[in-house]
Amino acid sequence: MTPRVGVDVAAIPRIVEAQKRFGDRFLQKFLTAREIDYCGGSAERWAGRWAAKEAIGKAMPTGVPRPRMRDVEILPSEDGRPHVRVAPTTTLAGRDIDVSIAHDGHFAVAVAVIPDLQIPPPLAGEGRVGASKLPDGFRLPDRPRDGHKGTFGTVVVLAGSQGYTGAAYLTSMGA
Numbered sequence: 001m002t003p004r005v006g007v008d009v010a011a012i013p014r015i016v017e018a019q020k021r022f023g024d025r026f027l028q029k030f031l032t033a034r035e036i037d038y039c040g041g042s043a044e045r046w047a048g049r050w051a052a053k054e055a056i057g058k059a060m061p062t063g064v065p066r067p068r069m070r071d072v073e074i075l076p077s078e079d080g081r082p083h084v085r086v087a088p089t090t091t092l093a094g095r096d097i098d099v100s101i102a103h104d105g106h107f108a109v110a111v112a113v114i115p116d117l118q119i120p121p122p123l124a125g126e127g128r129v130g131a132s133k134l135p136d137g138f139r140l141p142d143r144p145r146d147g148h149k150g151t152f153g154t155v156v157v158l159a160g161s162q163g164y165t166g167a168a169y170l171t172s173m174g175a
Helices: 012-022 024-030 033-039 043-058 166-174
Strands: 004-011 072-076 082-086 098-104 107-114
Touching (some): 004 012, 004 043, 012 024, 012 043, 024 043, 033 043, 033 072, 043 072, 043 098, 082 098
Antiparallel strands (some): 004 107, 072 082, 098 107
């Protein structure tokens, strides 16, 4: 497995300027409430988190959606190293992401290392991810080739977030 690496540099004065111009609204766009509490008024910490979240996004493979900045939370672990928590609804959920953040002069730099995002070979099977692992009662019965979608039941889709209805719409149109 090949890990993916992303790097980003953030100019601390640009982060300060944006915070002055837009106020707390700017910070709330990319920091969680816990990150805002941790950072206090430290522009270095704001810029470090910005750079780290950008580095995580840059480590993502082409075609895989980047998580929103607020879906990634970076706080210090017990030993002081940055610990990354990702919202369970993102592609990166449950992954161990290593991040290093440094500051020098007017810049914050971050490096993110993400384990390979490929499906592990034992689960890939014959193109049906995890299908062989399901108990018989959970598998859908095979459909006859001449069957019509209207004779096989109904699908209910519960999806989306306020302002993010695209996935729900596309899913319902595909059903």
